[in-house]
Amino acid sequence: MATQAAAFPRNGGLRHWWRVVRVGYWLGWQIESNWTDPLLFFIYSIARPLGGVLILVFMYHVVARAGGTAMLGFFVVGAACWPFVVRGMMGTAYSLISDREHWKTLRYVYISPISLRAYLVGRALAQATSAVAAAAVTLVFGRWVLGVPMHLATINAPYTAAAFALGIAAVIALGLLVVSAAFLISSEAWRMPEGVGAALYLVCGAIFPVTVLPPILQALSRAIPLTWWLEAMRRGLLGPAVVRSLPHLADGQVLMGLALLTVLWVTAALAVFTLAERRARQLGILDRETMY
Amino acid sequence: MSDIARARGIRRVVRATLGRAYPRIIGANRERSWLFYDTILPLLGTIAFVYVYKALGAPDRFVGYVIMGGATMAFWMNVMWNMAAQFYWDKQGGNLELYMVLPCGIVPILLGMSFGGFVGTLVRAVAIIVIGSVLFHVTYTITQLPLFLLIFGVGIIALYGLGVTFASVFLMWGREAWHMAELFMEPVFLASGFYFPVRALGFWVGMGTSIIPLTLALDAMRQLLFPESHPALLPVRVELTALVGLAVLFIFVARLSLRKMEYLARREGRLSLRF
Numbered sequence: 001m002a003t004q005a006a007a008f009p010r011n012g013g014l015r016h017w018w019r020v021v022r023v024g025y026w027l028g029w030q031i032e033s034n035w036t037d038p039l040l041f042f043i044y045s046i047a048r049p050l051g052g053v054l055i056l057v058f059m060y061h062v063v064a065r066a067g068g069t070a071m072l073g074f075f076v077v078g079a080a081c082w083p084f085v086v087r088g089m090m091g092t093a094y095s096l097i098s099d100r101e102h103w104k105t106l107r108y109v110y111i112s113p114i115s116l117r118a119y120l121v122g123r124a125l126a127q128a129t130s131a132v133a134a135a136a137v138t139l140v141f142g143r144w145v146l147g148v149p150m151h152l153a154t155i156n157a158p159y160t161a162a163a164f165a166l167g168i169a170a171v172i173a174l175g176l177l178v179v180s181a182a183f184l185i186s187s188e189a190w191r192m193p194e195g196v197g198a199a200l201y202l203v204c205g206a207i208f209p210v211t212v213l214p215p216i217l218q219a220l221s222r223a224i225p226l227t228w229w230l231e232a233m234r235r236g237l238l239g240p241a242v243v244r245s246l247p248h249l250a251d252g253q254v255l256m257g258l259a260l261l262t263v264l265w266v267t268a269a270l271a272v273f274t275l276a277e278r279r280a281r282q283l284g285i286l287d288r289e290t291m292y
Numbered sequence: 293m294s295d296i297a298r299a300r301g302i303r304r305v306v307r308a309t310l311g312r313a314y315p316r317i318i319g320a321n322r323e324r325s326w327l328f329y330d331t332i333l334p335l336l337g338t339i340a341f342v343y344v345y346k347a348l349g350a351p352d353r354f355v356g357y358v359i360m361g362g363a364t365m366a367f368w369m370n371v372m373w374n375m376a377a378q379f380y381w382d383k384q385g386g387n388l389e390l391y392m393v394l395p396c397g398i399v400p401i402l403l404g405m406s407f408g409g410f411v412g413t414l415v416r417a418v419a420i421i422v423i424g425s426v427l428f429h430v431t432y433t434i435t436q437l438p439l440f441l442l443i444f445g446v447g448i449i450a451l452y453g454l455g456v457t458f459a460s461v462f463l464m465w466g467r468e469a470w471h472m473a474e475l476f477m478e479p480v481f482l483a484s485g486f487y488f489p490v491r492a493l494g495f496w497v498g499m500g501t502s503i504i505p506l507t508l509a510l511d512a513m514r515q516l517l518f519p520e521s522h523p524a525l526l527p528v529r530v531e532l533t534a535l536v537g538l539a540v541l542f543i544f545v546a547r548l549s550l551r552k553m554e555y556l557a558r559r560e561g562r563l564s565l566r567f
Contacts (some may be wrong), residue, residue, distance in 0.1 A: 051478030198336040
């Protein structure tokens with residue numbers, strides 16, 4: 001009995017929560033990576049982001065305007081960071097949807113003595129991990145092939161690390177919000193995360209400064225933590241020689257804004273998730289399969 | 293015996309083709325949300341690339357380039373997700389086994405998927421062009437409309453031929469199918485010059501990537517839309533001839549590949565492999 005209690009720490013405790021995150025992470029990583037050999041998985045991981053950054057590079061070169069490498073740096077950091085959003089945010093939603101519709105395991109996960117939220121956070125972190133190789137290769141490619149001014153001496157490591165951690169938290173919060181919507185919708189569930197991702201790609205300054213957007217979209221973009229995260233990552237990695245999405249703000253203000261928005265979005269995500277889960281259960285649609 | 297069951301020969305092929313195309317055309321009308329997801333989503337991505345050119349201070353014709361690329365992307369995504377990977381979904385839904393025991397064989401099923409997918413995607417591509425052009429005030433002057441339509445038609449035949457080839461290869465796969473379809477997104481958008489003239493990749497690289505029918509089709513159509521400013525890879529008529537060659541090649545390869553892969557999939561018991 002005592003052994004069993006040690007193996008399964010008290011439900012709701014931090015240790016239990018962390019254990020569920022770890023198991024969710026392990027499971028997510030297996031699903032994500034074991035469909036092929038490591039080399040093909042690595043190629044698969046880097047091909048899309050690298051393809052994305054090269055599209056931007058060629059677009060830049062066909063226009064061939066002045067602006068030096070500042071714009072290239074903007075593209076490279078944006079393209080390096082975006083896989084975390086794709087994998088982390090969209091991946092969290094797909095974890096729930098595929099558990100529900102494809103693997104048909106959601107009901108079993110749900111009735112097990114674990115926190116569904118912790119399980120999904122673990123799955124999201126596994127997805128985000130699969131973006132690390134893509135980000136690293138994109139940054140190395142940008143630095144050594146494209147000549148983006150990104151030097152160890154000028155990188156503000158503590159600033160970048162803080163921004164990165166906050167950004168991942170924001171991505172997971174967004175993932176939980178999308179999951180909350182996925183609880184309540186059926187046939188569009190597979191396409192909805194992609195839709196959210198496409199909208200964020202447009203308004204968050206992933207590949208162009210948000211200053212070129214119409215004013216109403218600029219206001220919207222400033223309410224989303226990803227805009228601040230991408231801006232902070234660019235400032236941390238590229239220093240002052242960077243095209244800015246939030247030109248009127250100092251570096252510290254950007255980080256503070258990111259922290260504030262992340263706290264707000266995490267709080268909102270937790271509340272919305274709880275409400276959506278409760279509502280789906282009340283309606284009896286928590287494990288409704290709609291694939292056809 | 294019903295009229296459908298009595299159908300033989302080409303009549304059976306046509307009926308089976310139309311039968312498979314039916315849910316793709318009519319289903320899209322019944323499930324209106326698909327129109328939103330298939331039109332607005334590609335449009336959002338397209339608009340993002342329009343803003344990249346605006347941020348770079350590019351001339352207006354580049355906006356037209358991007359909108360055309362976005363419309364073309366709808367066809368590519370249809371071919372990858374609803375042709376190449378379709379048998380993967382059909383395995384999950386249990387339909388693949390049914391297709392395999394049909395008296396008409398698998399070819400009319402693929403033809404129906406192609407035809408239905410093309411009609412549905414054409415509507416979405418036109419919507420992307422219209423909405424994108426209105427939003428960004430882009431106008432086009434097509435100098436030779438019949439030639440433009442011919443290039444488009446031949447390009448589509450070659451593209452769906454490639455789709456059938458992929459479908460036969462994907463027949464062997466389980467989860468890999470999903471990941472491979474994903475893998476053929478941005479790298480193909482890059483190689484085919486969806487958002488920039490493919491000539492920017494260099495002549496020989498452009499020639500290499502011309503194995504993807506959209507590369508030549510896009511380049512030829514852009515030459516007709518922007519005759520004075522587009523840096524062409526090859527003259528339009530040469531590209532049209534090459535597209536005809538690709539169409540014939542892919543139809544031939546698709547037929548061979550389908551037979552081979554179906555045999556292998558049956559032998560290795562992969563037709564009903566779900567995960």
